Amino acid sequence: MRVVYRGLAVAAAVAAVVAVAVVVVLPSEPDEVVAGPVTAPPAAPPSSGSAPPATPAAASSSAPRGTPSPGASLAPGYTAMEALYADPRVPRLxxxxxxxxxxSPGKRFVKDPRTGLAVVRLPGPWKSYGAAPFTTKQVLPKQRGTSLRGMFVTCPLPIMEQDSPRDTALLAARWTLNHHPKGSRITWLASQPVGRGWMLVYRVTYGKRTSRAAVVVMDGGMSKPGLAFVTVPDSQRKQWRDIGRVASGVRVLG
Structure with missing residues (x-):
């Protein structure tokens, strides 16, 4: 009987070893969560206006370069202009x-040595105001019940300069949406070269309300071009006439 029990014990030990071996050899189950493609931030830009860092190898293979679908997230490697054309808030010019x-801009000007530009000093009710984070700033009075009011500012170009002054102005106009209510969209009203740069006038629509705005991008001889930007909400529409004076009045400092 001892021999029988000993034989059974040996057999059980061998079976356990085989079971362990099977457990070790069997492949593990695949992960249930599969990582998706990495995408860049949505077409709405940071305030710099520039495209994400270029890594062309990671670009999306689902759409050809230069024709991303409007509003879609852009893979790294797209240029600033491709991001602009994919932004549904900004129509083609x-x-x-x-x-x-x-x-006629008048005879009074504000000099901005940081940009190398001189811009119109607007008459009352416009007033100069603390410029930061810009380099010059003029504003209309605050209105009860809203934070929106007219603003006219200058600063060194806050976005990436393009080869074409027109393209640079387009990117600058897109950047100004950061200073309008959420959901704002642009409609172009005027476009033309001015001096050593480009001017755009446009309507900004947000819900049932609108603003009129303009940007002028001009080379003032500094390391970066200068930007002049004015916007006036429809609640202060009497000052919409000043937008044309601003756009016509940007000059290079002599």
């Missing part, structure tokens, strides 16, 4: 957009 009739 077509030849149908007219030039603005020139207006």
């Amino acid at each position: 077509t030849r149908a957009v007219k030039r603005m009739a020139p207006l």
Whole structure:
């Protein structure tokens, strides 16, 4: 009987070893969570206006370069202009957009040595105001029940300069949406070269309300071009006439 029990014990030990071996050899189950493709931030830009760092190898293979679908997240490697064209808030600038009739800017100017530009000093009710984070700033009075009010500022170009002054102005206009209510969209009203730069006038729509705005990008001889930006909400529409004076009045410091 001892021999029988000993034989059974040996058999059990061998079976346990085989079971362990089977457990070790069997492949593990695949992970249930599969990592998806890495995408860049949405088309809405940071305030710099520049595209994400270029890593072309990671670019999306689902759409050809230069034709990303509007509003889609952009893979790294897209240029600033491709990001602009994919942004549904900013329509294409077509030849149908007219030039603005020139207006007399007046005789009073504000000098901005940081940009190398001089801009119109607007009459009352406009007032100079603490400029930061800009380099010059003029504002309309605050209104009860809203934080929106007219603003006219200058600063060194806050976005990436492009080869074309027109393209640089387009990116600058897109950047100004950071200073309008959430959900704002642009409609172009005027576009034309000015001096050593480009000017754009546009309407900004947010819900049932609108603002009129303009940007002028101009080379003032500094390391970066200068930007002049004005916006006035429809609640202060009497000052919309000043937008044309601003756009016509940007000069290079002599």
